[in-house]
Amino acid sequence: MFFHKRLFILPLIILSFFLLTGCGSIEKTTTSSTAPTQTDKGSHLQVHFLNVGQADSILVIVPNGQTILIDGGNGSDGSEVVNYLKSQGVKELTAIVATHPHEDHIGGLDTIIQSYPPKQVYMPNATSTTKTFEDFIKAVNASGAKKIRAKTGVKLDVSEISGLFLAPNSDQYEDLNNYSAVLKITFGKVSFMLTGDAEAVSEAEMLKSGQDLQATVLKVGHHGSSSSTTSAFLNAISPKYSVISVGLDNDYGHPTQVTLNRLTKAGVPVYRTDQDGTIVATSDGDTVKFTTSSSSTSPKPAQPIPTIATGSLAISTIDLSGEVVTILNSSDQAVNLTGWKLVSEVGNQTYTFPAGTTILASETLKVISGGNAQSGSGVLVWTDSNIWNNDGDPGALYNVEGQMVSRK
Ligand SMILES: [Zn+2]
Missing domain, CATH: 3.60.15.10 (Ribonuclease Z/Hydroxyacylglutathione hydrolase-like)
Structure with a gap:
Protein backbone atom coordinates (compact mmCIF):
# COMPACT_ATOMS: atom_id res chain seq x y z
CA MET A 1 0.00 0.00 0.00
CA PHE A 2 2.77 2.37 0.92
CA PHE A 3 4.37 2.00 -2.46
CA HIS A 4 1.09 2.37 -4.26
CA LYS A 5 0.49 5.59 -2.47
CA ARG A 6 3.93 6.85 -3.34
CA LEU A 7 3.53 5.86 -6.95
CA PHE A 8 0.30 7.78 -7.05
CA ILE A 9 1.74 10.86 -5.40
CA LEU A 10 4.92 11.04 -7.45
CA PRO A 11 3.25 11.96 -10.76
CA LEU A 12 1.21 14.56 -8.90
CA ILE A 13 4.36 16.11 -7.52
CA ILE A 14 5.93 16.09 -10.94
CA LEU A 15 2.80 17.57 -12.46
CA SER A 16 2.54 20.32 -9.85
CA PHE A 17 6.22 21.00 -10.30
CA PHE A 18 5.72 21.69 -13.99
CA LEU A 19 2.60 23.72 -13.35
CA LEU A 20 4.39 25.81 -10.75
CA THR A 21 7.51 26.13 -12.80
CA GLY A 22 5.60 27.86 -15.53
CA CYS A 23 8.64 28.84 -17.49
CA GLY A 24 10.94 26.00 -16.69
CA SER A 25 13.73 24.17 -18.39
CA ILE A 26 13.25 23.07 -21.98
CA GLU A 27 15.93 23.57 -24.61
CA LYS A 28 19.10 25.31 -23.63
CA SER A 293 30.92 35.98 -26.09
CA SER A 294 30.51 36.38 -29.84
CA SER A 295 32.85 39.40 -29.47
CA SER A 296 30.32 41.74 -31.05
CA THR A 297 30.18 45.01 -29.16
CA SER A 298 27.06 46.49 -30.65
CA PRO A 299 23.57 45.31 -29.85
CA LYS A 300 20.94 44.54 -32.44
CA PRO A 301 19.90 48.00 -33.60
CA ALA A 302 16.35 49.00 -32.94
CA GLN A 303 14.51 48.45 -36.22
CA PRO A 304 12.24 51.32 -37.19
CA ILE A 305 8.58 50.38 -37.45
CA PRO A 306 6.88 52.07 -40.40
CA THR A 307 3.45 53.43 -39.62
CA ILE A 308 2.06 52.77 -43.09
CA ALA A 309 -1.21 50.95 -43.50
CA THR A 310 -1.39 49.38 -46.91
CA GLY A 311 -4.21 47.60 -48.68
CA SER A 312 -2.09 44.50 -48.92
CA LEU A 313 -3.16 43.30 -45.52
CA ALA A 314 -5.86 40.65 -45.41
CA ILE A 315 -7.40 37.89 -43.35
CA SER A 316 -6.10 34.83 -45.18
CA THR A 317 -7.90 32.15 -43.17
CA ILE A 318 -10.25 31.73 -40.23
CA ASP A 319 -10.15 28.29 -38.63
CA LEU A 320 -13.50 28.44 -36.83
CA SER A 321 -13.14 25.25 -34.79
CA GLY A 322 -9.44 25.70 -34.15
CA GLU A 323 -10.06 29.37 -33.19
CA VAL A 324 -7.16 30.69 -35.29
CA VAL A 325 -7.31 33.77 -37.52
CA THR A 326 -4.35 34.23 -39.85
CA ILE A 327 -3.58 37.68 -41.21
CA LEU A 328 -1.13 38.04 -44.10
CA ASN A 329 0.93 41.08 -44.99
CA SER A 330 1.63 40.65 -48.71
CA SER A 331 3.34 44.01 -49.05
CA ASP A 332 7.06 44.63 -48.87
CA GLN A 333 6.80 46.83 -45.78
CA ALA A 334 5.98 46.18 -42.15
CA VAL A 335 2.53 47.31 -41.05
CA ASN A 336 1.82 48.68 -37.61
CA LEU A 337 -1.48 47.25 -36.28
CA THR A 338 -1.65 49.27 -33.09
CA GLY A 339 -5.32 50.04 -32.40
CA TRP A 340 -6.60 47.90 -35.31
CA LYS A 341 -9.60 45.71 -34.61
CA LEU A 342 -10.62 42.17 -35.48
CA VAL A 343 -14.36 41.54 -35.25
CA SER A 344 -16.27 38.26 -35.04
CA GLU A 345 -19.50 39.33 -36.75
CA VAL A 346 -21.86 36.60 -35.52
CA GLY A 347 -20.69 36.74 -31.94
CA ASN A 348 -20.30 40.54 -32.18
CA GLN A 349 -16.99 40.42 -30.34
CA THR A 350 -14.02 42.70 -30.95
CA TYR A 351 -10.30 42.25 -30.42
CA THR A 352 -8.11 45.36 -30.37
CA PHE A 353 -4.49 44.84 -31.36
CA PRO A 354 -2.18 45.99 -28.56
CA ALA A 355 0.26 48.87 -28.91
CA GLY A 356 3.37 47.93 -30.83
CA THR A 357 1.83 45.08 -32.84
CA THR A 358 3.36 44.85 -36.29
CA ILE A 359 3.35 42.41 -39.17
CA LEU A 360 6.61 42.35 -41.03
CA ALA A 361 6.71 42.25 -44.82
CA SER A 362 5.49 38.94 -46.30
CA GLU A 363 4.77 37.57 -42.83
CA THR A 364 1.66 36.33 -41.11
CA LEU A 365 0.23 37.03 -37.71
CA LYS A 366 -2.16 34.68 -35.94
CA VAL A 367 -4.82 35.75 -33.46
CA ILE A 368 -5.92 32.76 -31.42
CA SER A 369 -8.62 32.12 -28.86
CA GLY A 370 -9.99 29.19 -26.90
CA GLY A 371 -8.65 27.01 -24.09
CA ASN A 372 -5.32 26.10 -25.71
CA ALA A 373 -4.44 29.65 -26.72
CA GLN A 374 -0.77 30.41 -26.05
CA SER A 375 1.05 33.48 -27.23
CA GLY A 376 4.33 33.21 -29.07
CA SER A 377 6.30 34.65 -31.89
CA GLY A 378 3.79 35.87 -34.47
CA VAL A 379 0.89 34.67 -32.31
CA LEU A 380 -1.41 36.89 -30.28
CA VAL A 381 -3.95 35.59 -27.78
CA TRP A 382 -7.41 37.14 -27.95
CA THR A 383 -8.90 35.30 -24.98
CA ASP A 384 -9.09 31.79 -23.53
CA SER A 385 -12.83 31.69 -24.34
CA ASN A 386 -14.12 30.41 -27.68
CA ILE A 387 -14.96 33.29 -30.03
CA TRP A 388 -15.85 31.85 -33.41
CA ASN A 389 -19.18 30.22 -34.25
CA ASN A 390 -18.42 26.90 -35.91
CA ASP A 391 -21.59 27.12 -38.08
CA GLY A 392 -20.16 30.13 -39.91
CA ASP A 393 -18.87 33.43 -38.63
CA PRO A 394 -17.37 36.09 -40.88
CA GLY A 395 -14.41 37.96 -39.49
CA ALA A 396 -13.53 41.53 -40.36
CA LEU A 397 -10.37 43.54 -39.93
CA TYR A 398 -10.56 47.30 -39.31
CA ASN A 399 -7.69 49.78 -39.38
CA VAL A 400 -7.10 52.40 -36.72
CA GLU A 401 -9.40 54.84 -38.57
CA GLY A 402 -12.21 52.29 -38.34
CA GLN A 403 -12.19 51.46 -42.06
CA MET A 404 -12.72 47.83 -43.02
CA VAL A 405 -9.53 46.47 -44.55
CA SER A 406 -10.48 42.84 -45.03
CA ARG A 407 -13.42 40.49 -44.47
CA LYS A 408 -13.50 36.72 -44.73
ZN1 LIG B 1 11.80 32.63 -15.60
Missing part, protein backbone atom coordinates in the same frame (compact mmCIF):
# COMPACT_ATOMS: atom_id res chain seq x y z
CA THR A 29 22.19 26.34 -25.46
CA THR A 30 25.66 25.65 -24.19
CA THR A 31 27.07 28.16 -21.77
CA SER A 32 29.86 30.02 -23.46
CA SER A 33 33.36 29.43 -22.22
CA THR A 34 34.82 32.29 -24.20
CA ALA A 35 33.17 35.17 -22.36
CA PRO A 36 35.37 38.13 -21.46
CA THR A 37 37.48 37.70 -18.38
CA GLN A 38 37.52 39.95 -15.38
CA THR A 39 39.92 42.59 -16.62
CA ASP A 40 38.57 45.78 -15.15
CA LYS A 41 38.28 44.72 -11.54
CA GLY A 42 39.38 47.52 -9.32
CA SER A 43 37.68 50.50 -10.92
CA HIS A 44 34.72 49.19 -12.86
CA LEU A 45 31.40 47.58 -12.10
CA GLN A 46 30.69 44.45 -14.10
CA VAL A 47 27.30 42.89 -14.70
CA HIS A 48 27.46 39.49 -16.39
CA PHE A 49 24.28 38.15 -17.97
CA LEU A 50 25.14 34.46 -18.21
CA ASN A 51 23.92 32.43 -21.13
CA VAL A 52 22.00 29.77 -19.22
CA GLY A 53 19.41 29.10 -21.92
CA GLN A 54 15.76 29.58 -20.96
CA ALA A 55 16.61 30.85 -17.48
CA ASP A 56 18.25 33.73 -15.59
CA SER A 57 21.63 34.07 -13.91
CA ILE A 58 23.35 37.42 -13.42
CA LEU A 59 26.70 38.00 -11.74
CA VAL A 60 27.54 41.46 -10.41
CA ILE A 61 31.16 42.23 -9.55
CA VAL A 62 31.61 45.42 -7.55
CA PRO A 63 34.92 47.32 -8.00
CA ASN A 64 35.96 46.42 -4.43
CA GLY A 65 35.63 42.73 -5.32
CA GLN A 66 32.31 42.08 -3.61
CA THR A 67 30.03 39.86 -5.67
CA ILE A 68 26.28 39.38 -6.03
CA LEU A 69 24.67 36.52 -7.90
CA ILE A 70 21.08 37.07 -8.98
CA ASP A 71 19.51 33.66 -9.75
CA GLY A 72 21.40 30.51 -10.74
CA GLY A 73 19.75 29.14 -13.89
CA ASN A 74 18.08 25.74 -14.12
CA GLY A 75 19.16 22.76 -12.04
CA SER A 76 21.45 21.54 -14.79
CA ASP A 77 23.21 24.94 -14.97
CA GLY A 78 24.55 24.90 -11.40
CA SER A 79 27.98 23.43 -12.12
CA GLU A 80 28.41 25.57 -15.26
CA VAL A 81 27.71 28.72 -13.25
CA VAL A 82 30.23 27.55 -10.63
CA ASN A 83 32.81 27.08 -13.40
CA TYR A 84 32.02 30.55 -14.73
CA LEU A 85 32.51 32.10 -11.28
CA LYS A 86 35.88 30.33 -11.04
CA SER A 87 36.85 31.55 -14.52
CA GLN A 88 36.14 35.11 -13.37
CA GLY A 89 38.34 34.73 -10.31
CA VAL A 90 35.41 34.95 -7.91
CA LYS A 91 36.60 33.81 -4.47
CA GLU A 92 33.35 34.20 -2.58
CA LEU A 93 29.81 35.43 -3.03
CA THR A 94 28.81 38.35 -0.87
CA ALA A 95 25.13 37.89 -1.60
CA ILE A 96 22.76 35.72 -3.57
CA VAL A 97 19.40 37.05 -4.71
CA ALA A 98 16.85 34.34 -5.47
CA THR A 99 14.24 36.36 -7.33
CA HIS A 100 11.41 33.83 -7.03
CA PRO A 101 10.98 30.06 -6.54
CA HIS A 102 10.69 28.99 -10.20
CA GLU A 103 13.18 26.35 -11.32
CA ASP A 104 14.71 28.46 -14.10
CA HIS A 105 15.83 30.96 -11.44
CA ILE A 106 16.68 28.91 -8.34
CA GLY A 107 17.34 25.50 -9.93
CA GLY A 108 21.13 25.79 -9.98
CA LEU A 109 21.46 27.66 -6.69
CA ASP A 110 21.81 24.59 -4.42
CA THR A 111 24.90 23.45 -6.33
CA ILE A 112 26.27 27.00 -6.44
CA ILE A 113 25.71 27.56 -2.70
CA GLN A 114 27.60 24.34 -1.89
CA SER A 115 30.66 25.67 -3.77
CA TYR A 116 30.17 29.32 -2.87
CA PRO A 117 28.39 29.69 0.50
CA PRO A 118 27.19 33.33 0.45
CA LYS A 119 27.10 35.70 3.40
CA GLN A 120 23.52 36.73 2.65
CA VAL A 121 20.61 35.32 0.69
CA TYR A 122 17.85 37.71 -0.33
CA MET A 123 14.52 36.16 -1.35
CA PRO A 124 10.88 37.17 -1.41
CA ASN A 125 8.32 35.71 0.96
CA ALA A 126 7.21 33.08 -1.53
CA THR A 127 7.38 29.33 -1.32
CA SER A 128 6.88 26.38 -3.61
CA THR A 129 6.28 22.69 -2.96
CA THR A 130 8.82 21.59 -5.55
CA LYS A 131 11.87 19.46 -4.81
CA THR A 132 13.91 22.24 -6.46
CA PHE A 133 12.73 24.76 -3.89
CA GLU A 134 13.30 22.27 -1.05
CA ASP A 135 16.86 21.65 -2.24
CA PHE A 136 17.48 25.37 -2.46
CA ILE A 137 16.24 26.05 1.08
CA LYS A 138 18.24 23.12 2.45
CA ALA A 139 21.40 24.47 0.81
CA VAL A 140 20.75 27.97 2.19
CA ASN A 141 20.19 26.62 5.70
CA ALA A 142 23.28 24.42 5.55
CA SER A 143 25.41 27.34 4.34
CA GLY A 144 24.66 29.41 7.44
CA ALA A 145 23.94 32.44 5.22
CA LYS A 146 21.83 35.22 6.67
CA LYS A 147 18.35 35.05 5.13
CA ILE A 148 16.88 38.42 4.29
CA ARG A 149 13.40 38.97 2.93
CA ALA A 150 13.55 40.85 -0.34
CA LYS A 151 10.80 43.42 -0.70
CA THR A 152 10.43 47.02 -1.73
CA GLY A 153 12.70 49.37 0.22
CA VAL A 154 15.23 46.71 1.33
CA LYS A 155 18.85 47.57 0.55
CA LEU A 156 21.69 45.21 -0.31
CA ASP A 157 24.42 45.14 2.31
CA VAL A 158 27.15 45.87 -0.24
CA SER A 159 29.42 48.93 -0.39
CA GLU A 160 30.49 51.12 -3.35
CA ILE A 161 27.20 50.57 -5.15
CA SER A 162 23.60 51.05 -4.17
CA GLY A 163 21.40 47.98 -4.40
CA LEU A 164 17.76 48.71 -3.72
CA PHE A 165 14.79 46.38 -4.06
CA LEU A 166 11.81 48.02 -5.79
CA ALA A 167 9.51 44.97 -5.61
CA PRO A 168 7.63 43.01 -4.47
CA ASN A 169 5.30 45.70 -3.14
CA SER A 170 2.59 43.31 -1.89
CA ASP A 171 2.45 40.21 0.30
CA GLN A 172 0.31 38.03 -1.91
CA TYR A 173 0.08 37.38 -5.62
CA GLU A 174 -1.79 34.89 -7.76
CA ASP A 175 1.25 34.25 -9.94
CA LEU A 176 4.65 33.34 -8.47
CA ASN A 177 6.33 35.52 -11.10
CA ASN A 178 4.99 38.65 -9.44
CA TYR A 179 6.80 37.82 -6.20
CA SER A 180 10.01 38.46 -8.15
CA ALA A 181 12.55 40.49 -6.21
CA VAL A 182 13.28 43.44 -8.49
CA LEU A 183 16.70 44.93 -7.83
CA LYS A 184 18.03 48.29 -8.99
CA ILE A 185 21.79 48.57 -8.83
CA THR A 186 23.28 52.04 -9.14
CA PHE A 187 26.95 52.83 -9.66
CA GLY A 188 27.65 56.52 -10.19
CA LYS A 189 25.40 57.69 -13.01
CA VAL A 190 24.77 54.18 -14.35
CA SER A 191 22.05 51.86 -13.14
CA PHE A 192 20.71 48.40 -13.84
CA MET A 193 17.10 47.32 -13.39
CA LEU A 194 17.02 43.57 -12.78
CA THR A 195 13.41 42.48 -12.90
CA GLY A 196 13.36 38.69 -12.56
CA ASP A 197 10.04 37.51 -13.98
CA ALA A 198 7.94 40.39 -12.59
CA GLU A 199 4.82 40.86 -14.70
CA ALA A 200 2.38 43.69 -15.39
CA VAL A 201 0.80 43.45 -11.90
CA SER A 202 4.12 44.10 -10.18
CA GLU A 203 5.16 46.69 -12.77
CA ALA A 204 1.96 48.64 -12.05
CA GLU A 205 2.72 48.54 -8.31
CA MET A 206 6.25 49.82 -8.90
CA LEU A 207 4.85 52.66 -11.00
CA LYS A 208 2.28 53.49 -8.34
CA SER A 209 4.88 53.47 -5.56
CA GLY A 210 6.51 56.60 -6.97
CA GLN A 211 10.00 55.09 -6.77
CA ASP A 212 12.67 56.26 -9.18
CA LEU A 213 12.50 53.61 -11.87
CA GLN A 214 14.82 55.23 -14.43
CA ALA A 215 17.72 52.93 -15.30
CA THR A 216 20.48 52.76 -17.92
CA VAL A 217 20.12 49.04 -18.54
CA LEU A 218 16.93 47.00 -18.29
CA LYS A 219 17.01 43.23 -17.82
CA VAL A 220 13.73 42.66 -19.62
CA GLY A 221 11.17 40.92 -17.40
CA HIS A 222 10.19 37.26 -17.76
CA HIS A 223 12.47 36.42 -20.71
CA GLY A 224 10.64 38.90 -22.96
CA SER A 225 7.17 37.46 -22.33
CA SER A 226 4.25 39.67 -23.34
CA SER A 227 3.07 39.51 -19.71
CA SER A 228 5.86 41.93 -18.77
CA THR A 229 7.42 45.18 -20.04
CA THR A 230 4.24 47.22 -20.27
CA SER A 231 4.66 50.45 -22.21
CA ALA A 232 4.12 52.53 -19.06
CA PHE A 233 6.84 50.61 -17.18
CA LEU A 234 9.23 50.86 -20.11
CA ASN A 235 8.59 54.60 -20.39
CA ALA A 236 9.35 55.10 -16.70
CA ILE A 237 12.63 53.19 -16.93
CA SER A 238 13.57 54.72 -20.30
CA PRO A 239 16.62 52.48 -20.60
CA LYS A 240 19.52 53.08 -23.00
CA TYR A 241 20.05 49.31 -23.41
CA SER A 242 18.15 46.15 -22.71
CA VAL A 243 19.14 42.54 -22.15
CA ILE A 244 16.88 39.53 -22.62
CA SER A 245 17.90 36.26 -20.97
CA VAL A 246 16.27 33.61 -23.11
CA GLY A 247 16.84 30.13 -24.57
CA LEU A 248 17.28 29.51 -28.29
CA ASP A 249 14.08 28.11 -29.86
CA ASN A 250 12.37 27.88 -26.48
CA ASP A 251 8.85 26.45 -26.23
CA TYR A 252 7.32 29.64 -24.82
CA GLY A 253 7.82 31.85 -27.85
CA HIS A 254 10.06 34.14 -25.75
CA PRO A 255 10.88 36.85 -26.42
CA THR A 256 7.49 37.78 -27.85
CA GLN A 257 7.16 40.06 -30.85
CA VAL A 258 4.96 42.38 -28.78
CA THR A 259 7.78 42.99 -26.31
CA LEU A 260 10.42 43.32 -29.02
CA ASN A 261 8.21 45.84 -30.81
CA ARG A 262 7.78 47.89 -27.64
CA LEU A 263 11.54 48.03 -27.20
CA THR A 264 11.97 48.93 -30.88
CA LYS A 265 9.35 51.65 -30.66
CA ALA A 266 11.13 53.08 -27.63
CA GLY A 267 14.43 52.98 -29.58
CA VAL A 268 16.07 50.63 -27.08
CA PRO A 269 18.76 48.31 -28.45
CA VAL A 270 18.46 44.69 -27.37
CA TYR A 271 21.11 42.19 -26.35
CA ARG A 272 19.92 38.56 -26.19
CA THR A 273 21.68 35.64 -24.56
CA ASP A 274 20.27 33.27 -27.20
CA GLN A 275 21.98 35.29 -29.95
CA ASP A 276 24.89 36.97 -28.18
CA GLY A 277 25.84 34.32 -25.62
CA THR A 278 26.99 35.60 -22.25
CA ILE A 279 26.74 39.40 -22.17
CA VAL A 280 28.97 41.52 -19.94
CA ALA A 281 28.23 45.16 -19.18
CA THR A 282 31.16 47.11 -17.77
CA SER A 283 30.79 50.58 -16.28
CA ASP A 284 33.07 53.26 -14.87
CA GLY A 285 30.06 54.99 -13.34
CA ASP A 286 29.63 57.34 -16.30
CA THR A 287 29.20 55.09 -19.29
CA VAL A 288 28.50 51.44 -19.92
CA LYS A 289 30.17 49.16 -22.46
CA PHE A 290 29.04 45.74 -23.59
CA THR A 291 31.02 42.72 -24.60
CA THR A 292 29.50 39.44 -25.69
